[in-house]
Amino acid sequence: MSENNSWVGRAVGVGGAQRSGTDIDLDEVSVRELNATLQALQPETNRSIWRVLNPAGRHALAVGMGAPANVELEGNVGYFCGGMNKQARISIEGNAGQGVGENMMSGLIHVRGDASQCAGATGRGGLLLIEGNAGARCGISMKGIDIVVKGEIGHLSAFMAQTGRLVVFGDAGDALGDSLYEARLYVRGKVESLGADCVEKEMRDEHRAELFTLIEKAGEAHAVDVSEFRRYGSARSLYNFHIDNAGAY
């Protein structure tokens, strides 16, 4: 069972009286110290629960982690939270600024509020789960990450998206999937417009199964129906140079 599959619709981290974790208060500790501490964790660490207090929109929190620890950020965060994450499960109890989960490799980033633009940009693996809306350019140039957005996404999302899956419960803004490669996009709501070379595609059983798995990981298996989604992908007409287009260059 993959790391993501082991997390099915339950809250990140351990709550209640049993929790034994470490609190880091960013009003007292610098971002640099926080990140150095988290980055130094080894894969076999038993210090696996971290709670970060007063994030106050600071940038670059919990970036570059490489151990399967749980990090709970107790508030809104700034740019690039959880960037380059490997294995860690990062929960943001608020909104995230630009580039949350940028280039993440694996693990989980769970945004309880909204995410700003470029959420999951260039991400290579893992799951980015956004409870609220995501802004423009969500999943831009994604390369294998899975992104599930329970609200809406902004314009130019999945621009040049290469692989991975983007699931949107709400609407998508203008130019969805412009210059798309092989990422698969599932949108339940209205798509404002499709970008160049992005087309609606048939939803076959394998796609329904794949979508169900992602919805299940988002904790909504029995609340959201796969049949309400449409699938979008690349028409693959921009992959190769066409002599007919020579005049356009």
Added chain:
Amino acid sequence: MCGIVGLFIKSAHLRPELGGMLAAMTSTLCSRGPDSAGFAVYTAEIPGLVKLTLTSDVAGFDAGTLGDALSRAIGVTRSVVSRHTHAVVTVPADRLTHARKWLADHAAHIRVVSEGVGLEIYKDVGYPDDVARAFEIGDIEGTHGIAHTRMATESAVTTNGAHPFSTGRDQCLVHNGSLSNHASLRRELVRDGVAIETQNDSEVAAGYLTRELRRGRTLGQSLESSLSDLDGFFTFVVGTRTGFGVLRDPIACKPAVIAETIDYVGFASEYRSLTCLPGIARARVFEPKPATPYFWEHQG
């Protein structure tokens, strides 16, 4: 880069805090624009009076002496309040033309930074925190205001080139971004009688809105048409006598976040700049949509 801020006070009890809140919000954005800073504040209006915010190209000009000479010349009681390198001269509305002509004729070194019933503008080169301290922005009471921290791209780092720009009475604008058709648009605006004083692209955006408002358009309509007439990328915050508006270009590459509570609407380039506001944890926080004008106004 550049950092921009706007604050619209809804609950009167926060009006004494306007300057302090603006300065605190701006302080967080020093790293986005360490070159210069500026603050536009809408303070108490006195019926029949207009405020001119003045500064001088000559270091250490004596606002008191200037105010004496001006008030003698136009036959009114002197009203001058100095703040650092700027001074606010208040004149009766019916003596305003006279006052401006006297300044142009007798004090060529004086520049009028703003004219308004409510508006005062304070801006200078320097690290934003230092600029705010020098002008004692924290002491200013008012209904709304906008501010800017500048990382210069399109024109020199001078007091003139600092934001906010004001090209019309009680109008001002701060800008994060860069406009590419400012040269041609500037010529057009000058032909249309809009006074533009610098080579700065953002001043052209301010001038554009002034022209459109003069033509009888609403601020909403003017912001809307700027989407097709201004070429470039921008997040604008504009101030008017009654409120402030926000507009992002259709691509929305420049950041913007708004927090609204029952007491205020706060705008900033980054969320961290809003964390100093009271009750922020309970505020409705959202990003303004691209190509969509937002506006908040005081009634009456």
